[in-house]
Amino acid sequence: MASHSTTPGAAADVFRVRGGTPLRGTVSLAGAKNSALKLMAASLLTDEPVELEQIPAIADVPVMAELLAGLGVEVALDSDGGTCRLRAADPHFHAPAAAVRRIRASISCLGPLVGRVRRARLALPGGDQIGARGIELHLQGLTAMGASIIDHGDELEIIATDLHGAIITLDFPSVGATENLLMAAVLADGTTVIDNAAREPEIQDLCRMLVAMGANIQGIGAPTLEIEGVERLTGVRWETCPDRIEAGTYAMAAALTGGDVVIERVRAQDLTMPLIKLRAAGVMVEEGGSSLRVKAAGLDAVDVVTLPYPGFPTDLQPQMMVLLTQAVGTSRCTENVFESRFSFVDQLRRMGADVQIDGHHAMIRGPVPLHGATLAGLDVRAGAAGAMAGLVADGETIIEDIHHIDRGYADFVPRLQALGADIERVRADA
Numbered sequence: 001m002a003s004h005s006t007t008p009g010a011a012a013d014v015f016r017v018r019g020g021t022p023l024r025g026t027v028s029l030a031g032a033k034n035s036a037l038k039l040m041a042a043s044l045l046t047d048e049p050v051e052l053e054q055i056p057a058i059a060d061v062p063v064m065a066e067l068l069a070g071l072g073v074e075v076a077l078d079s080d081g082g083t084c085r086l087r088a089a090d091p092h093f094h095a096p097a098a099a100v101r102r103i104r105a106s107i108s109c110l111g112p113l114v115g116r117v118r119r120a121r122l123a124l125p126g127g128d129q130i131g132a133r134g135i136e137l138h139l140q141g142l143t144a145m146g147a148s149i150i151d152h153g154d155e156l157e158i159i160a161t162d163l164h165g166a167i168i169t170l171d172f173p174s175v176g177a178t179e180n181l182l183m184a185a186v187l188a189d190g191t192t193v194i195d196n197a198a199r200e201p202e203i204q205d206l207c208r209m210l211v212a213m214g215a216n217i218q219g220i221g222a223p224t225l226e227i228e229g230v231e232r233l234t235g236v237r238w239e240t241c242p243d244r245i246e247a248g249t250y251a252m253a254a255a256l257t258g259g260d261v262v263i264e265r266v267r268a269q270d271l272t273m274p275l276i277k278l279r280a281a282g283v284m285v286e287e288g289g290s291s292l293r294v295k296a297a298g299l300d301a302v303d304v305v306t307l308p309y310p311g312f313p314t315d316l317q318p319q320m321m322v323l324l325t326q327a328v329g330t331s332r333c334t335e336n337v338f339e340s341r342f343s344f345v346d347q348l349r350r351m352g353a354d355v356q357i358d359g360h361h362a363m364i365r366g367p368v369p370l371h372g373a374t375l376a377g378l379d380v381r382a383g384a385a386g387a388m389a390g391l392v393a394d395g396e397t398i399i400e401d402i403h404h405i406d407r408g409y410a411d412f413v414p415r416l417q418a419l420g421a422d423i424e425r426v427r428a429d430a
């Protein structure tokens with residue numbers, strides 16, 4: 001991963017994008033951000049080495065590595081090689097606040113710490129400003145497993161000397177809560193049932209790695225997970241699952257620009273709903289063993305409703321919205337997962353998009369010509385969607401705050417350039 005000024009506040013780089021070039025060629029993807037970070041946290045569950053492969057070269061990974069090192073974990077991260085070797089011989093419970101506050105995934109250390117050392121103390125996590133992002137479901141579940149929660153104001157401490165199994169029904173199939181309760185339960189006394197559990201492919205990847213470490217988990221991929229606690233877990237070598245959100249982003253960029261792109265190292269079954277919607281919009285999608293070919297000639301309006309997996313992923317909503325600005329007709333996009341994930345719309349309107357918001361529905365009229373503008377990269381996905389809009393806009397688009405994009409997309413600019421895009425990373429004052 002090339003050295004970039006990705007830290008917020010540093011003299012920033014920006015992306016400069018010029019529209020008009022259909023994307024063509026092949027892009028090969030690494031592992032999923034939203035799995036890799038949790039697999040790294042799961043290393044806290046064993047005193048044996050955990051060797052992870054296909055670790056994406058994204059900015060959140062070194063932050064998670066720093067956080068785990070702060071907990072006493074030996075971490076050897078080879079970003080270029082895409083591997084990470086971790087060993088938590090004797091982790092302690094108090095997480096370094098600075099690293100915790102920089103990423104949302106830091107909260108994923110809570111469950112494994114409670115499972116392994118029966119105690120955890122950490123600040124509230126950082127992450128994208130796309131909603132309230134509470135953690136009460138995590139805490140309610142841990143309380144049901146015998147934990148007590150101490151609020152220190154800027155940090156929470158969870159003590160679970162007598163961590164035991166419990167029957168937990170989640171109000172909402174939260175990804176983070178499911179992961180934390182799962183990782184506490186694998187070393188708890190007795191059986192835990194998580195009802196209305198999240199079943200995203202990244203959760204399934206975590207479950208399968210835990211089973212490879214000796215955990216006893218039934219119902220992987222189903223709405224109910226049943227976990228029989230065990231004494232200890234072993235080490236493992238594991239390959240991170242492909243990044244379906246990165247794949248969906250490139251697929252939509254190809255369709256948006258009227259291009260023809262092959263995406264390698266992708267599992268089509270992880271993208272069922274987005275592919276249904278792309279095909280409904282008139283996009284040609286060919287599925288290969290571990291690749292997808294996406295080719296577009298014209299786009300039709302479709303309605304999209306974001307929901308927990310296997311529904312349409314909220315992490316592809318901004319990208320799909322950009323695509324729908326170029327579709328013939330009126331599309332309705334409904335956001336059901338994060339209450340403020342339409343903050344991106346103002347950015348699109350600056351480029352001339354016709355989007356009307358009505359509560360958690362957005363009405364998108366198209367096709368409307370977009371023109372270049374200066375956009376703020378609000379968060380990981382909105383940032384990538386802004387760059388996509390620049391690929392079809394008339395003139396030049398500048399994307400600021402690109403540290404957000406670096407957090408979730410490895411080598412975004414070189415990969416798009418390899419597909420023919422006119423995009424470059426330049427200093428803001430260049």
Ligand code: EPZ
Pocket residue numbers: 033034037104105128131132133134135136137138172173174175176177198314315337338339380381408
């Ligand atoms: C994960 O966030 C992902 N992040 C998000 O991806 C993704 O959008 C989200 O899952 C949904 O798929 C990581 O894995 C690091 P949730 P998470 O708990 O775990 C509410 C990206 O772009 N909720 O499923 O935070 C919450 O406020 C990021 O890569 C509570 O109210 O998601 C939200 O509205 C963005 N209380 C909804 O549930 C709780 O205790 C879904 O949250 C927990 C969640």
